[in-house]
Amino acid sequence: PAETARRFVTENLTLGADAALEEGMIELVANDMAHLLRQLHGRTVEIDGEEVTLSTRDAELIELEMTIRQQLMDFISDPQVAFLLLMLGVYGIFFGLNMPGTFVPETLGAIALLLALFGLGMFSVDVLGIVLIVLAMVLFVAEAFTPTFGFLTAGGVILLILGALLMPMEPMMPGEWFQTFIATVLGMAVVTAAFFILVITKVIQSRNKPAVHDDLGMKGYEGLVMDALDPAGSVKIRGEWWNARSATGDPIGVKTAVRVVHQRGMELVVEPVSGSASETEQ
DSSP states (O other): OHHHHHHHHHSOOOOOHHHHHHHTSOSOOOSSHHHHHHHHTTOEEEETTEEEEOOOTTOOOOOOOOOHHHHHHHHHTSHHHHHHHHHHHHHHHHHHHHSTTOOHHHHHHHHHHHHHHHHTTSSOHHHHHHHHHHHHHHHHHHHHHSOOTTHHHHHHHHHHHHHHHHSOOOTTSOHHHHHHHHHHHHHHHHHHHHHHHHHHHHHHHHHHSOOGGGTTTSTTOEEEEEEOBSSEEEEEETTEEEEEEESSSOOBOTTOEEEEEEEETTEEEEEEOTTOOOOOOO
């Protein structure tokens, strides 16, 4: 076996299952787990200096499912997934630099790039978890100063959850503490998301409210008709030209003094000033 092991390195030797068994590199070849347990039954092995006889013929198999953290790490560590994330990260940052102001491509690109570098083994899971949590905090702060209508908040919540799941579990810390930590982070993510959703909802509602100047901004100002109102035309008020309409629908002539009754968007509704001559354009 020592010579064969040397050839693995010097000659890049590869062996199939049967050849490895003949060379003495392995002891058993099994078709499935049940077959393996039958072959192991009755064998003697040494554990902590004591010989133990294995009794595996009727052993009960207990399959351990991967945790969410392990499933996430396994998915990201897939070479194909890591490569796709790397390309998405590069393209996201590229388009973000060429389309400044949206913050969407560069944010997605940065997240994808971090996950890709971890998947490619550039840094450990400990560093990734901390970096994701710090980046989540940065996105939360940026949301307060950037009108992205919740996009940065959503990205921050996702990063906060991923960072919590990938945070290292210290051997000296009890499992209950780690579970409490995860619950705390998830609770913070939910509260943060709810807060920003409330703020964004209020902002949208305030933007949908009619502007104050729609009714009061130009009301009461006086000016002159520049193009006869029949019933629509234009007036000049405070040195500005406005589209205007007669309040009653009656024609109002050029150079007639008028007063603003109210405003409809960018159009003023006016009426002749009492005592002024109303000249109708013929």
